[in-house]
Each structure stands twice: as C-alpha cells, then as structure tokens.
Amino acid sequence: xxxxxxxxxxxxxxxxxxxxxxxxxxxxxxxxxxxxxxxxxxxxxxxxxxxxxxxxxxxxxxxxxxxxxxxxxxxxxxxxxxxxxxxxxxxxxxxxxxxxxxxxxxxxxxxxxxxxxxxxxxxxxxxxxxxxxxxxxxxxxxxxxxxxxxxxxxxxxxxxxxxxxxxxxxxxxxxxxxxxxxxxxxxxxxxxxxxxxxxxxxxxxxxxxxxxxxxxxxxxxxxxxxxxxxxxxxxxxxxxxxxxxxxxxxxxxxxxxxxxxxxxxxxxxxxxxxxxxxxxxxxxxxxxxxxxxxxxxxxxxxxxxxxxxxxxx
Amino acid sequence: xxxxxxxxxxxxxxxxxxxxxxxxxxxxxxxxxxxxxxxxxxxxxxxxxxxxxxxxxxxxxxxxxxxxxxxxxxxxxxxxxxxxxxxxxxxxxxxxxxxxxxxxxxxxxxxxxxxxxxxxxxxxxxxxxxxxxxxxxxxxxxxxxxxxxxxxxxxxxxxxxxxxxxxxxxxxxxxxxxxxxxxxxxxxxxxxxxxxxxxxxxxxxxxxxxxxxxxxxxxxxxxxxxxxxxxxxxxxxxxxxxxxxxxxxxxxxxxxxxxxxxxxxxxxxxxxxxxxxxxxxxxxxxxxxxxxxxxxxxxxxxxxxxxxxxxxx
Numbered sequence: 001x002x003x004x005x006x007x008x009x010x011x012x013x014x015x016x017x018x019x020x021x022x023x024x025x026x027x028x029x030x031x032x033x034x035x036x037x038x039x040x041x042x043x044x045x046x047x048x049x050x051x052x053x054x055x056x057x058x059x060x061x062x063x064x065x066x067x068x069x070x071x072x073x074x075x076x077x078x079x080x081x082x083x084x085x086x087x088x089x090x091x092x093x094x095x096x097x098x099x100x101x102x103x104x105x106x107x108x109x110x111x112x113x114x115x116x117x118x119x120x121x122x123x124x125x126x127x128x129x130x131x132x133x134x135x136x137x138x139x140x141x142x143x144x145x146x147x148x149x150x151x152x153x154x155x156x157x158x159x160x161x162x163x164x165x166x167x168x169x170x171x172x173x174x175x176x177x178x179x180x181x182x183x184x185x186x187x188x189x190x191x192x193x194x195x196x197x198x199x200x201x202x203x204x205x206x207x208x209x210x211x212x213x214x215x216x217x218x219x220x221x222x223x224x225x226x227x228x229x230x231x232x233x234x235x236x237x238x239x240x241x242x243x244x245x246x247x248x249x250x251x252x253x254x255x256x257x258x259x260x261x262x263x264x265x266x267x268x269x270x271x272x273x274x275x276x277x278x279x280x281x282x283x284x285x286x287x288x289x290x291x292x293x294x295x296x297x298x299x300x301x302x303x304x305x306x307x308x309x310x311x312x313x
Numbered sequence: 314x315x316x317x318x319x320x321x322x323x324x325x326x327x328x329x330x331x332x333x334x335x336x337x338x339x340x341x342x343x344x345x346x347x348x349x350x351x352x353x354x355x356x357x358x359x360x361x362x363x364x365x366x367x368x369x370x371x372x373x374x375x376x377x378x379x380x381x382x383x384x385x386x387x388x389x390x391x392x393x394x395x396x397x398x399x400x401x402x403x404x405x406x407x408x409x410x411x412x413x414x415x416x417x418x419x420x421x422x423x424x425x426x427x428x429x430x431x432x433x434x435x436x437x438x439x440x441x442x443x444x445x446x447x448x449x450x451x452x453x454x455x456x457x458x459x460x461x462x463x464x465x466x467x468x469x470x471x472x473x474x475x476x477x478x479x480x481x482x483x484x485x486x487x488x489x490x491x492x493x494x495x496x497x498x499x500x501x502x503x504x505x506x507x508x509x510x511x512x513x514x515x516x517x518x519x520x521x522x523x524x525x526x527x528x529x530x531x532x533x534x535x536x537x538x539x540x541x542x543x544x545x546x547x548x549x550x551x552x553x554x555x556x557x558x559x560x561x562x563x564x565x566x567x568x569x570x571x572x573x574x575x576x577x578x579x580x581x582x583x584x585x586x587x588x589x590x591x592x593x594x595x596x597x598x599x600x601x602x603x604x605x606x607x608x609x610x611x612x613x614x615x616x617x618x619x620x621x622x623x624x625x626x
Contacts, residue, residue, distance in 0.1 A: 029623055078585075102535070127535045130612035131599070141618035146534050172621055176531075186528050189518050191535025196576060197510055198536070202595040204565070204572045205502050215499050217601045218489075221459050222415070222440045222504025223511070223543050225599075225608045230536050232599035235592035242580045242588055252517070253577065259517045263509060264566065267559055272391075272552045279548035282515040286444070286538075286545035288530045295538045299443035301614035305454035308485055310342055 005033050006166060011068035012037040013061055013083055015048050016234070017129060018100045019074030020138030023053040025171045028140045038064040039135070040075075047135050061086040070096045070167070072124075073111070077101040078240035081110030093118040096160050100126055102187060102237070103244040104151045104180035112153065120160035125149045125183065126173060127191070133234040144172030145293055151180040188248035192241055193256060195230055196249060199238070202231035226301075318346050319479060324381035325350040326374055326396055328357050328366060329547070330442060331413045332387030333451030336366040338484045341453045351377040352448070353388075360448050374399040383409045383480070385437075386424070390414040391553035394423030406431040409473050413439055415500060415550070416557040417464045417493035425466065433473035438462045438496065439486060440504070446547040457485030458606055464493040501561035505554055506569060508543055509562060512551070515544035539614075 010032035012019050019037070026035050037054035038061060039045050048057045058064035065071045065087045073083045080099055091097065097119050101107045104123050115121050128146035130137065148168040152161050165175045178186070205216045205224060216224065242249060266274040290297045323345035325332050332350070339348050350367035351374060352358050361370045371377035378384045378400045386396045393412055404410065410432050414420045417436050428434050441459035443450065461481040465474050478488045491499070518529045518537060529537065555562060579587040603610045 025621060028621055127532045129535075132612050137612070139618070140621045144619050144621060147531055149532075172619070182523075186524050186532055187535055189521060189524055190529055190532040190537040193517075194514060194536035194540055196580075197514060197573075198539075199592055199595050200573045200576055201507060201510060201569055202598050203576075203591055204506075204569045206594070206598055207572075208502060208565075208568065210495075211499050211502055213598075213601070216503055217598075217605055217607060218460055219440045219462075219499055219503040220602050220607050222442075222500055223507035224503040225602050226511075226539055226543055227507055228595070228599035228602055228608070229614060230539055231592075231595040233592075233596075235589050235596065238592050239585045239588040243583055243585055246580055246583075249580065250577070252521075255521065256514055256517045259520075260510075260513045263513055263516075264563070267509075267555045267562065270556055270559075272556055275552040275555055276548050278516055279512055279544075279546075279551050281519065282512050282541070282544040283546075283548065285515050285519055285526075285530075286541035288526070289533050289538050289541055292530055294530060294533050295541070296616055299445050299450065301542060301616060303609055303614065305452070306457050306485070308338060308341055308453045308457060 005030050006163065006170070007032045007069045009034045009036065009068045011064045011071045012054070012074055013039075013064060013071065013087070014074035015039040015044050015053060015135040016074060017133050017137045018126065020053055020135040021140065021142040022072065022074065022138075022171070024138055024140040025143065029170055031167065031170055032070075036064050036068060044135050051135070053135060062090045065090050065095075067092050068095060070164075071098070073099040075099075076237045076240040077103050077107050077244045080107045081114065084111035084114035088114040088116060091116060091119050094120070096120045096122060096164055098122050098124045098164060100124060102191065102241050104183045106244040108151065108153060108180050120157045121153065122156055122161055122164050123151045123180065124164065124168070125151070125187070126168065127187070128173075129233070131229050131232040133237070141172070143168070146173055147176055148173040149176050149178050149183055151178055151183050184245050184248045185251070188245060188252045192245055192249045193252045195233065195238055196242065196253070197256070198227040198230035201227055318343050319476065319483070320345045320382045322347045322349065322381045324377045324384045325367070325387055326352075326377060326384065326400070327387035328352040328361050328448040329387060330446050330450045330455075331439065333366055333448045334453065334455040335385065335387065335451075335484075337451055337453040338456065342483055344480065344483055345383075349377050349381060357448050364448070366448060375403045378403050378408075380405050381408060383411070383477075386412040388412075389550045389553040390416050390420050390557045393420045394427065397424035397427035401427040401429060404429060404432050407433070409433045409435060409477055411435050411437045411477060413437060415504065415554050417496045419557040421464065421466060421493050433470045435463055435465045435469055435474055435477050436493065437464070437477065437481070438500070439481070440500070441486075442546070444542050444545040446550070454485070456481070459486055460489055461486040462489050462491050462496055464491055464496050497558050497561045498564070501558060501565045505558055505562045506565045508546060508551055509555065509566070510569070511540040511543035514540055
C-alpha cells in the first residue's frame, strides 16, 4: 500500500549535522514529494549535490522556500532572525515554518518578527546530536527515540502543530509540547550547562603549568575523555546558544556553584559520609536514564575492547 | 612452545572491578601457576568461588598472601593501610607488593609503614575502569591500550620494577614510571576533577525546583547523560580518592574556577569571539585523544542507533 507523502514540498535551510540528518531521513522515508535544500556555504551546497542530499539544491533561501509546504531552518540560533528575514516575503501562504534551534524564546521572537501572518510558525528542537558537524556528519537514524520539543506560540494552528508532530514522529522522535521559556530552562540544565562545564574543564586541562598536554591526553581514560566529546561540539552553534540563553544558563550555573561549594567543603573537612551520600544518589540518576532508554546500559558507553592475546614468545 | 608463568603464585586482595578484571586476565593468559584471591566481603568470596575467579579463594588476607610472589591490593585507597597491616607479617621474603589505587602519595606512606623491609613495594595505578563495580563487572580486556603508572619509591629494586612492568604489559597496558606526587597532580586533572564536576552537576540537576527529575532524564541526550556515566562510579572508591588527594584536587579546582569565571564573563558581556576561540581550541584536544588511541573516533561514543523504518500504514 503506498500513500501520499505528508508534504508535497519540504525546504531545508542549512545542511549541518541536523539539516543533513533530516534530509537523509526525509528521503529514506519518502516524507516529501520534492525535497529542496540550501546552505549559506557554496562549498556545502556543492557537496549536497554530490552526495544527493536533496532533489533540488537551491542557490539561496528565497528560491529554496518558494512553494514549500514545510520550511525548516537548520542554522545556528544566532542567524535565525536573518534567515527568517530572507524567506519571509517568499513563503507560500499556509506553509509551516519551523527550526531546530537549541534555544527557543530568543529564536521565537527573532524569527516571528519577519514572518507573514499567513504562515504557521512552530519552533522545534530535536534534542539529539553528536560532536560532529557538516553535511557528511548527518544520518537518518539520529532522531530515533530522542525527544523533539515543539514550542508553538499562543494561538498556533492545532492542525499545523499536529502535522509537524507527525513529521517528527515519522523520523522516530517522541514529541513534547512546551512553552519556550520553560524549554530554555530545561535545556539550560540538561544541555547548555554541561557543555559550558565541559568546555571549561577541557580548556583548563590544556593550560596547566605542572601537567603537560601529552600527559593529559595519555591519562584521559581516567574520566577526562568523556568530557572531550561534548567539548568537541560545533563552536559556532554553541557560541550562539550561550549568547541566546544567557539568563537561564547563569541561573543553572548559580545552582551548580552552590553544590560544588558544598562538595568542596565536605572534602576540605574530611566529611566522607557527605561525599558517600552524594555519590550514591547520583549513581541512581544514571540508572533512571538507562531505564527510560535515553542511554545504553553497556559499561563505558559500550566502547570496544580488543581481545587479550598471549604475546608471541 | 610453552613457558613458565612469570609468577608461581599471585594473590589478589579485593575483587571489585579492577581485582576481578585482573583475575580474569591472569587466568586467561596463564600469568600465575596458582592464583589466590580474597575479599573483605563473604558474599563476594562466595561469588568468586561460583564464577571461578581464582584457583583458591582464601578466607582472609593473611592466608591469601602466604607464599605469594606477587600480591596486589585492589581495594579503595582508604583501606590500603589496614590491608598492608593485615598482610605485613605474612609476606614471603622477596615478594612484590603492589596496589591499583587512584592516589599514590598517601597510599605509599599508608602501606609502606606496615610492610617488612624484605619485600619489594611498588605502587601502581592502571588508568582504566568503567562505571560498574563488583566481582561480576570485571573483564580481562579492561587494561588493553590503557596506561598503568608505577610509582616505585626511591631505591626500589630494578628487577622487581621490571617484573611488574612485564606483568602489566602482558595484560595489554602501556607502563609509565612517575613519582607519586606528580602522579597525584596528573590524575587530579585527568580523573579526579572530572569526577567531582560530574558528581556535582548530576546532583544539581536532580535538585532543581523549576525543572523536574523526569524532564532531566527525558532530555538528557542534550549532553547531560555523558556526565551521568562518570557520576555512577563506585561511591566508596571515590569518597576515598577525594579525601586522599584533596590538595591536588583543590589546586585543579582553583584553575577550573578561574577559567569558568572567564567564560561566564564572556557570556555576560556577549563576547562571542572569546567563546568561539575557546570552543575551537577544546575541539582540537579531542582529536588529540582519538589520534593516540585513547578514545574512539565514532560519533557519540559509537552509541548504537536503531534502523529507521516506515511505520505500518
């Protein structure tokens, strides 16, 4: 049984990790009759043609969105306003316009200002990613069993929200509806603060006087290397996230600093009981994440190990 | 061609992750004619018999080390002194005594005080592990391509150091010699500080008023879940590490706090350039770790993804 694709024409603006993953998923599942894509970089557009990321690779945003029923801006949040400005006058009446940005309140206001009243603007954030970026880093399975948060503004069209929900569900995501401000607070703790901390500690380790960089790299399996994956994330995307969600990140940072002081004080005082109690509590939280399928149970993230063999004698 | 095992009798005290991994590796490679093991917990000893972790499971430390040529204490660093006291009078003259503790200066002095002059005491630290603990969590391949740091005291017997080096090399480890104080500084940054930070942030996320625990778990794929693996490490082991290596950890924490202030200030001021420069630098450090084989290049630690399939219609 074949059925009509849910959208006649989908336009993707930006072909980084998220955009190119969407492109692959849309093509693999046949979610659009025609998939159009574009990117600000001529090099990326050329690469998109080469690896067939879309049916049509457009030269600019205006032509990309013409006649599209669903337009998704997959760009760093700092340029979402500029992108909205470039597409506003060219959108098809009734089109759904969305994004994938990690911050929602600032994106919502930056984009809404440039969009006509006759389109449905529904911001979205798929909570998924890897440390890699660019058109070659995407893969169709990225969104499976991950959450995609929609933050429709007050009075958003229910049918449009439903269509976008079905789109993300088809890609394997679980969809949650939230208001933009609450989204930014939740993500400040589950994503932005962890990135800030990881970026900090990796930088710290690299600048010490008493410990060489070579020592840091060699002995990183003691824990440090887990932080480097996050601290290898796309610098442009993350610069924009911290500038756009500053207040929520600072609020979470305040809570973190209080807790760090508490643990430091316990360490100074030799209060082993307080440390033990804290470490036992945090262990339970990982079990919770594994039990709801948001991480693997395999030890050490399932990193592979070579086989142990006797040396030749 | 068969050859003599390098040690006639090896005794392991403690059968947690490291001890039970050693037991499996020693047996698999035939590194001892007889492997004796014991543990402070009767339950663990019974389990060791059940899963055949050693040729002999001894009831106490004194009988475990009798006639052993190599004795390795695989216990939380806080009890290393007590363990040394319990085995001191029962050691065979000429035996090598070692450990696997994550802190070396304090262990060295705690154990040395109780060991007779006629044994070779050579502390060691295999920089390897997972978030799991207990006799069932070990595996023979744990040490492959990981570093094992030996911290022989001044005047240590060169032949004994060489024998212990060959032992760890047989298990797949790269061996490095270092003085105990420098070891503690290096590990403070590559292991202890990352654990302290991870334990803190996971605790912070669990105690927020505005964001529920269920939200933290659901949206953890944004970065938070990477921290939870480390914060799920053995509470007893880590309590002891922070108490035993307090000064070095506090020194590294000071450097971390300065850097965190710098990044926070850049965020407050909207200094995108400073953020971008920092994030670009830290990205390079992960490449260094992957290029020397201390982590996998696979995106997202190589976490598995289900296949994307069209829903039934």
